[in-house]
Amino acid sequence: MKQDVQPLIVNVKRYTLVRNLVFGWLTVVLFAGFLLNFPKINILEHTARNLYFHVPMWFTMMAAAFVSGYHSLKVLQTGDPLRDIRALQAARIGTFFGILGLSTGIVWSRFTWYVGTDVWWNFDPRQIMVSIQLLIYGGYFVLRSAFDEPNRRAKISAVFNLFAMTALPFLLYVIPRQMESLHPGAEGNPAFSQITHPVMRLVFYPAIIGFIGLFWVLYTQRVRVAWLKYRVTQDSEM
């Protein structure tokens, strides 16, 4: 491979390898998720399989938030525009997985617990808190667009992004656990470890790894495009 004058920001060989691994891995997870049998659960029935798809969305969003917050911290330390681009793209993909988690949760609950009620949204504490978290990230994107001067934008939005990262564990985990909810681990509900059949972990943990890998692929892809755009137009927004 020809060596560039300016080094590439991403090791393309490693990216390609990880991308292929993730695609293969997720294909296996998808198959196993539908094929692996477990004891039938009342009310849930087959929808228990959504554990492999709905729950990893939130793990991925959390991982993305920490990646984003880490790069925001680096922005404050170094002022490097690449860090700013990384923080923004990680936040974007994290929000993307959050929206997927929210919409899959809506469909799951509608046809499992709210059958015959026509209820699509029941103000489950976790739903509300997650919506707030998504609004905080919406605020981050809007805040960025309010600045014309790139350095100011990078620094001020990095501070806001650190706040968003700090709020996330509380809004997604701590507060919903104190309230009555459809989710495991909430008030009066047994925790995940008590109600999940061990055989489901064979798919659940690989699914988390797979979706976090998918986050990495999508995020790296966008960082590459955004960095290219920055070098051509001096604009880090994307």
Place this chain on the structure above:
Amino acid sequence: MKTSLAALFQDASQAILADSTTANTVSTAYDSLWSGADIPTQAPSALEQVMLSDEKIFVVLAVVLIIWTGIIILVLRTDRHLQRVERSVAENIPLGDDDL
């Protein structure tokens, strides 16, 4: 709606009665809180009939399809950004200048 409400209460009380006779009620997370959910308050709609058939496997399919659709939309958006960058590269950087 009001008539069905009365029927619902009757159903619910019968269900509670039936539950108390069959030893302990279900104790998994969802059942204890949402036992009311398996008493239909209205006739299942066409959508529900599809989603609830075959032990609700189509709910899982719907969830997977939502994720898949999301990924497609994201990749298409990334692609559009890439196209814009490619266009401005073509406009701003003369041919043969490899030093981007």
